[in-house]
Amino acid sequence: MVDSNFRKLINKAHNLIFPPRCAGCSDLMPLNSTDAFCPKCREKWEMHKRETCRRCGQPVSECWCGIPFDKDRCITNEYHLVQYDKKADTIIKRLIYKMKSSRRNLLYYTVAQEMYTELFPRIEYTDLILTYVPRSKANITKYGHDHALRLTLSLSELSGIEIAHMLSHSGNSNQKKLNVLQRQQNAQKSYNIIKGAKNLINGKNVILIDDVMTTGSTVTRCAKLLKLRGARRVLVFTVAKTI
Numbered sequence: 001m002v003d004s005n006f007r008k009l010i011n012k013a014h015n016l017i018f019p020p021r022c023a024g025c026s027d028l029m030p031l032n033s034t035d036a037f038c039p040k041c042r043e044k045w046e047m048h049k050r051e052t053c054r055r056c057g058q059p060v061s062e063c064w065c066g067i068p069f070d071k072d073r074c075i076t077n078e079y080h081l082v083q084y085d086k087k088a089d090t091i092i093k094r095l096i097y098k099m100k101s102s103r104r105n106l107l108y109y110t111v112a113q114e115m116y117t118e119l120f121p122r123i124e125y126t127d128l129i130l131t132y133v134p135r136s137k138a139n140i141t142k143y144g145h146d147h148a149l150r151l152t153l154s155l156s157e158l159s160g161i162e163i164a165h166m167l168s169h170s171g172n173s174n175q176k177k178l179n180v181l182q183r184q185q186n187a188q189k190s191y192n193i194i195k196g197a198k199n200l201i202n203g204k205n206v207i208l209i210d211d212v213m214t215t216g217s218t219v220t221r222c223a224k225l226l227k228l229r230g231a232r233r234v235l236v237f238t239v240a241k242t243i
């Protein structure tokens with residue numbers, strides 16, 4: 001209790017020094033905001049959720065484009081909130097960037113709330129456990145946090161589902177300039193299962209959380225590792241998929 005009161009106090013002080021800004025347009029927001037988006041950006045975000053995929057014409061929430069090389073079928077299903085073009089300057093791109101660089105609680109709470117209300121009802125399995133694609137040590141040092149872990153913590157708080165810390169990340173995380181094949185090779189050597197973590201996921205339906213899915217190399221590699229260690233199914237949750 002003391003801890004949570006202390007945390008609230010710290011947050012309050014932080015908000016006073018650094019007033020919250022909208023995750024989409026960076027405008028100043030009221031101190032008591034309960035949404036990471038301002039009303040205008042919230043409207044845009046809701047519109048993005050209702051778009052259709054440019055490739056397959058399906059509603060973006062139901063599109064299955066983008067993980068063509070999951071040849072071992074390690075991923076049972078893949079769920080995301082929105083799709084975006086990396087070259088376009090949208091509020092989605094800015095939200096993702098903010099998640100990587102900002103430690104503001106409201107940001108994670110908003111995204112976790114979205115995942116909880118939009119993605120969870122679509123899952124037809126029980127025996128769920130949460131895990132996440134870990135950030136590289138170099139990026140944790142650079143940005144001061146692991147954004148996928150923070151998102152997973154918020155989602156665990158909302159859903160009451162436990163987190164299993166299963167995966168480790170070693171090596172170079174900068175995949176931006178790599179092509180599909182290079183990304184696959186990079187993911188292959190960068191991610192591993194944490195030793196001794198096997199019995200946490202044995203027979204469970206694992207929800208694997210990440211911020212963005214670009215080529216699917218990372219989630220496919222992680223899903224394969226989880227399946228090899230006994231996960232019954234791997235369900236991938238991301239905020240956005242790139243097109």
Ligand SMILES: [Zn+2]
Nearest residue numbers: 022025038041
């Ligand atoms: Zn805004």
Ligand SMILES: [Zn+2]
Nearest residue numbers: 053056063065
């Ligand atoms: Zn599609």
